[in-house]
Amino acid sequence: MSSPGSPAPGPELPEQNCGYREVQYWDQRYRDAADSVPYEWFGNFSSFRALLEPELRPEDRILVLGCGNSALSYELFLGGFPDVTSVDYSSVVVAAMQARYAHVPRLRWETMDVRALNFPSGSFDVVLEKGMLDALLAGEQDPWAVSSEGVHTVDEVLSEVSRVLVPGGRFMSMTSAAPHFRTRHYAQPHYGWSLRHATYGSGFHFHLYLMHKGGELNVAQLALGSQILSPPRPPASPCFLQDSDHEDFLSAIQL
Numbered sequence: 001m002s003s004p005g006s007p008a009p010g011p012e013l014p015e016q017n018c019g020y021r022e023v024q025y026w027d028q029r030y031r032d033a034a035d036s037v038p039y040e041w042f043g044n045f046s047s048f049r050a051l052l053e054p055e056l057r058p059e060d061r062i063l064v065l066g067c068g069n070s071a072l073s074y075e076l077f078l079g080g081f082p083d084v085t086s087v088d089y090s091s092v093v094v095a096a097m098q099a100r101y102a103h104v105p106r107l108r109w110e111t112m113d114v115r116a117l118n119f120p121s122g123s124f125d126v127v128l129e130k131g132m133l134d135a136l137l138a139g140e141q142d143p144w145a146v147s148s149e150g151v152h153t154v155d156e157v158l159s160e161v162s163r164v165l166v167p168g169g170r171f172m173s174m175t176s177a178a179p180h181f182r183t184r185h186y187a188q189p190h191y192g193w194s195l196r197h198a199t200y201g202s203g204f205h206f207h208l209y210l211m212h213k214g215g216e217l218n219v220a221q222l223a224l225g226s227q228i229l230s231p232p233r234p235p236a237s238p239c240f241l242q243d244s245d246h247e248d249f250l251s252a253i254q255l
Contacts, residue, residue, distance in 0.1 A: 043174070043200065043201055043206055044071065044072075044075070045071070045072055045075035045076070045079070047200055047201055047206075048174060048200045048201075048206075048208055049079070050200075051198050051200055051208050051210075052128075052172060052208075053079070055126070055170050055172065055210065056076075056081055056126060057125070058080050058081060058082070059083070059125075060081060060083065060125040060126045061083045061085075061123065061124045061125050061126070062076060062081060062083060062084045062085070062124065062125070062126045062127075062128065063084075063085050063086075063087070063119075063123075063124040063126070063127045063128070063164065064076075064084060064085070064086040064087070064127075064128050064129070065087060065114045065127060065128065065129040065132050065157075065161075066087070066088055066089075066114060066129055066130075066131070066132025066135070067086035067087065067088045067093075067097065067109070068088060068090075068093055068131075069093055069096060069097060069100075070130065072128070072130060073086045073097075073101075073107055074101055074104065074107065077104060077106065077107055082106050083106070084106075084107055084108070085108040085109075085110065085124075086107070086108065086109050086110070087109075087110050087111070087112040087114065087117070088109075088111065088112070089111065089112065089113050089114070090111070091111040094109050094110065094111045097109045114129075114132065114157050114160065115153065115156040115157055115160060116156075116160065117160045117163075117164055119164050120164075121163050121164060122164065122165070122166045122167075123164045123166075124164050124165060124166065124169060125165075125166055125168075125169050125170070126169060126170050126171075126172070127161050127164065127165060127169070127170075127171045127172070128171075128172050128173075128174075129172075129173050129174070130173075130174040130175075131174065131175065131176075132157075133154060133157065133173065133175060133177075133182075133185075134175050134176060134177065136150075136153055136154065136157070137150055137153075137154065143181055144181075146185075146228075148229060151185070151228055151229060154185045155185075155188070158185070158186065158188070158191055159190075159191070161191075162190075162191040162192055162193065162213065165193075165213045166213070167213055167214045168212070168213060168214050169212075169213040170210065170211065170212055170213070171193065171210075171211040171213070172208060172209070172210055172211075173186070173208070173209045173211075174200075174206060174207070174208050175206065175207050175208075175209070176206055176207070177207060178207060179197050179207070182207070182209065183195065183197070183209075183221060183224050183225075184224045184225055184227055184228045185228065186209055186211060186225075187217050187221040187222060187224050187225030188225050188228070189217060189222065189225070191211070192213060192214065193211040193212055193213045193214070193215050193217075194211065194212045194215025194216055194217060195209065195210070195211055195215075195217055195221055196209070196210045196211075196212075197209055197210075198210070
């Protein structure tokens with residue numbers, strides 16, 4: 001039990017990083033009353049708002065993937081973007097978010113697997129994800145050589161993102177993963193989009209990737225994408241991850 005005035009305990013971590021991929025872990029996590037406070041992976045809306053807003057229009061139909069209990073969808077609504085649908089495969093957190101934001105009926109919350117979205121093609125102008133892909137890849141043993149299973153999982157998600165976007169639609173992905181790790185996943189020509197990268201945050205920098213449906217990848221990006229199952233290996237060097245009850249160590253998992 002916490003002593004008076006001490007901070008609330010952080011969320012219980014899975015026994016292994018691969019636990020972040022399992023819906024059972026998230027269902028249990030969100031049943032914990034201590035986790036009712038929004039948990040913001042890789043920064044809250046204010047930290048990347050200046051990068052996001054130029055790409056958004058008030059009439060945009062926005063889809064937020066792997067919403068968790070983040071306040072992002074509500075902050076988008078307050079920022080003048082009212083048409084927001086949020087999905088997560090944890091029915092526990094979806095029910096909690098429906099209850100929390102019952103006073104905002106325009107916000108929609110649905111239980112859904114991001115690898116098989118139950119929306120018609122061309123349903124959204126904008127798709128956002130923040131930390132969802134990082135969670136799906138958290139069990140990978142070698143960030144320089146993602147397994148074929150991991151590559152396939154990311155491809156399933158990104159193929160669905162491309163499908164539900166309208167021509168000219170935008171996909172924005174916020175992550176801890178630097179370009180030499182993540183670009184190769186996004187830079188696949190069958191998604192039919194261009195790719196741009198920016199950083200945000202103070203101290204530790206996070207990464208925002210912007211894809212425009214209907215654009216084209218450049219030659220360097222295509223070359224990286226072609227290496228998806230045989231990436232170049234870095235020089236040998238030790239790598240240490242910070243162990244933290246607040247999950248700061250995930251910032252060091254560059255996938």
